Amino acid sequence: MFKNKSTQRDGFAIDTLIGADVVIRGDLEFSGGLYVEGRIVGKVTAAEGKPASLLLAEQGVIEGEVHAPVVIINGTLSGDVHAGERVELAQKARVEGNVHYTVVEMSAGAQLTGRLVHAQAQARALPAPEAAPPVTLTVVAAEA
Template identity: 70%
Template sequence: MFKNKPIRPDAGAIDTLIGPQVTIRGDVVFSGGLYVEGHIQGKVIAEAGGRAVLTVAEQGSIEGEVQVPVVVINGRMTGDVHALERIELATKARVQGNLHYKVVEMSAGAQLTGRLVHADALPAAHDAHEVAAQADAWATADA
């Protein structure tokens, strides 16, 4: 069924496919491999403790926050992405949001409207509002 999909060998197996005619409104929690050709409007979260890979195909899209260890985007993404391991932006990727990553790979042609935030670059603040306030203070100090 998935033999014709151009999946990289290190991307892992596909456990769940959201086809091109499918729209999901609500949060998706998964483990293993999730391949999105359709549309998700809601958060996409990997279950803790397992290996998880999210792949957004060229015709796929997600509107919402993503929290997955490995994220491969070749479609549209609107929202922040938190990847504990790696983010790959393929040539057709169109991302509006901040990318929080340890390793990032961006192909020529990919578009990002947002910030790249390395995991080690964030201060040890426990509250997202503290981080945002610190970032605003840094921006004001630089001006």
């Protein structure tokens, strides 16, 4: 009756789907592939020591902090992102918060209001200038 296997969506293995009409209020811990088309109001965290990836679809919304090895955003996220391996900001991504990354990829059209913080720079514990305001960054396609 129920399948034990992951399905594929946008080229990623998906174990858990939060549908477009679903609203979750509260913190969420996951492992495997999490695909969000709905809305989450709370902290989203990957389980320690397990492979995990979060894919926020174009119509998806997360209002809260995100901690996961792989984070792919094409929707709206209000909160800080902590990606242990890589973060991808797709064309329709709208992020309001700081993005902590090891590897980052941004597509033309992605918008970020906040700071990009590289993991190595954070590990060195360099003091951040307190007076520096967040930056709004919009990626546009380069002309040939």
